[in-house]
Amino acid sequence: MLHVLYLFGVAAFAASGVLAAYRANMDPFGGLVLAFAASISGGTLRDLILNRHPLYWTHDWVLLTLIICVGVATMVYLRFWTLPRKSLLVVDAVGLAVVTVIGARAAIDAGATPLAVIILAVLTGVAGEVIRDVLCGEFPPLLLREDVYAIAALAGAALLLALHHLGIGGTAATAASAGLVFALRMGAVYFGLHLPRPHRSARHGGADD
Secondary structure: OHHHHHHHHHHHHHHHHHHHHHHOOOOHHHHHHHHHHHHHHHHHHHHHHOOOOOOHHHHOHHHHHHHHHHHHHHHHHHHHOOOOOOHHHHHHHHHHHHHHHHHHHHHHHOOOOHHHHHHHHHHHHHHHHHHHHHHOOOOOOHHHOOEOOHHHHHHHHHHHHHHHHOOOOHHHHHHHHHHHHHHHHHHHHHHOOEOOOOOOOHHHOOOOO
16 A cells, blocks of 8 residues: 555656656756656655665666656646646645655654654655756755745654554555645645745845845
8 A cells, every 4th residue: 555655656756857847948858857856866865864775766667667657648748738837736745745654654664763753754755856946957946945845744744653653553644644744735835825934134134125
């Protein structure tokens, strides 16, 4: 079940990578590069920190094939049709929700401390997005703006951890935690919610433009 869910999240991130490449006017090769970068970067970072070898994607031909197929299919779709304006944000939110929860579960299974579980879950969820945005020349990346992104991942990881300590696991805990991440992220997108931005005082250069 977890592997199927993870494949779903990876597919969403692969599509988001191609959509980001499309917006940045990259060629098909650039689209595939971003598909892989967005899909496997978070899990790779998680496994390196947890000292898990070999890296999960190096012996999972299904996952690699899925990334390629989703990437190519997304490119073909974009060749003939136009996606809705917020499509990148939606598929990115799906990927964030699923991959964050999988990262939290992996950290729990590895015996990490509660704080480490949350940190690793957030890193797993956001690393691909950061690398994708940097490769697209978007700076600061979405994570470092005031958007509700990492906070959504943190909330989902905290919920999964709490449910685990209450003895609630399996599909119910995973679905609830992933659902919370997705709901918070999409709620922020559609209602225009942002984290507060620090303002400079008048004595230190005046108000922001």
